[in-house]
Amino acid sequence: MGLKRLAIALAVVSVCGTGVYVFTRADNGALLADALRYAGLANNAHANPAQQTKADAQRVREVRVIAPVAAPESVVLTLSGRTAPVEQALLSSRASGIVSERRVDIGDKVKAGDVLIVIDAPEVEQELRRARAAVDQAKARLTLARVNLERSESLVGKGHTSMQTVDERRAAELIAKADVAAAAAEVKRLEEVAGFQTIRAPFDGTIIARHVERGDKVSGESGQQSGYLLRIGRLDELRIEVDVPQSSSLVVVPGSAAKVQFAEWPQELEAKVVRVASQIDASSSTMRAELLMNNPAGRIPAGLNGQVSIHVEAEKGAVNVPSNTLMTRAGKQVVAVVDAHSKVQWKTVRVARDLGGSVVIAAGLTVSDQVIVSPNALLRPGDQVEIAQPSAQVGMARQ
Secondary structure: OHHHHHHHHHHHHHHHOOOOOOOOOOOOOHHHHHHHHHHHHOOOOOOOHHHHHHHHHHHOEOOOOEOOOOOEEEEEEEEEEEEEEEEEEEEEOOEEEEEEEEEOOOOOOEOOOOOEEEOHHHHHHHHHHHHHHHHHHHHHHHHHHHHHHHHHHHHOOOOOOHHHHHHHHHHHHHHHHHHHHHHHHHHHHHHHHOOOOEOOOOOOEOOOOOOOOOOOOEEOOOHHHHHEEEEEEEEEEEEEEEEHHHHHHHOOOOEEEEEEEEEOOOEEEEEEEEEEOOOOOOOOOOOEEEEEEEEEHOOOOOOEEEEEEEEEEEEOOOOOOOHHHHHOOOOOOEEEEEEOOOOEEEEEEEEEEEOOEEEEEEEEEOOOOEEEEOOOOOOOOOOOOOOOOOOOOOOOOOO
């Protein structure tokens, strides 16, 4: 009869709809007693419902608790990163013509000012010769205008030339001066255009891409980046781009030290956070940050993926607890604690970081709290409980 009554009790509990039970080893006996009482099969099956509810409220549950451990002053945040040149440029042509010389190729080291490409544009050279000749013509007209003005000024006092003639020749001199200036400006413009026929390195670096060959026709009219001729990058330092999750966006700041590890390189390399975007991307909920890493002799190529470990400051007063102590109530994260009167209390907490098996609580808990591990779903604030075992501490998990 005992087994039959137990089976009936469990069946009633499964369909009664009064709540959800979470079975643990520590609670099996208590839950079984609950099941029997709900089914009316315990010794007090015929007791008054009000008396039974009072008895349930007075029953003491056993719980396991753990003491939070103070979080260390600094933690390590590990993220994926990708290297890029600390400085790079796409070199295009501002002159139209035919490539007559290409003096570099990919992988070549260059210095600032080195000639990389020479473009042959005969029409520009012809226009420059004509502009220089126009300057000589304007200067000759200016000389003649000055002579005529001086002659007129010497004759006006003798009555051989009118003042109107003097004024006209003075104006002619001014016009000739302006013509000389305009012609000189045209020469300067064409000299600048001719200078575009020679493409030089803007800084010390390495040629990392080439999109032109000798004999190719290039146009100075195209402003598209896809039409660049050469790509140069400075590789003695590398920029490392990482996407910081929103939960850590406030602790990753310029100046934070970091270590970088590549699968293709056996040693850890040092880096430092130099800038952060200060804006969370809406699509990924991450914030872009950039680190700077020395790269002597260019041993690490740009575009290499690796793991970046950033050392960040922990929030003051933060504690570490196991992940199975967290609950969600009314959209908030809470933990159940046992107060000085052995009663259950809920504390709303703010989670700073999820470390997998444990979490860092930035606010809401202290090291003196007794946090219930794997709390029963039936526990409510004010319930009387009994601690099943002494408090223990959890070690800080590595991120």
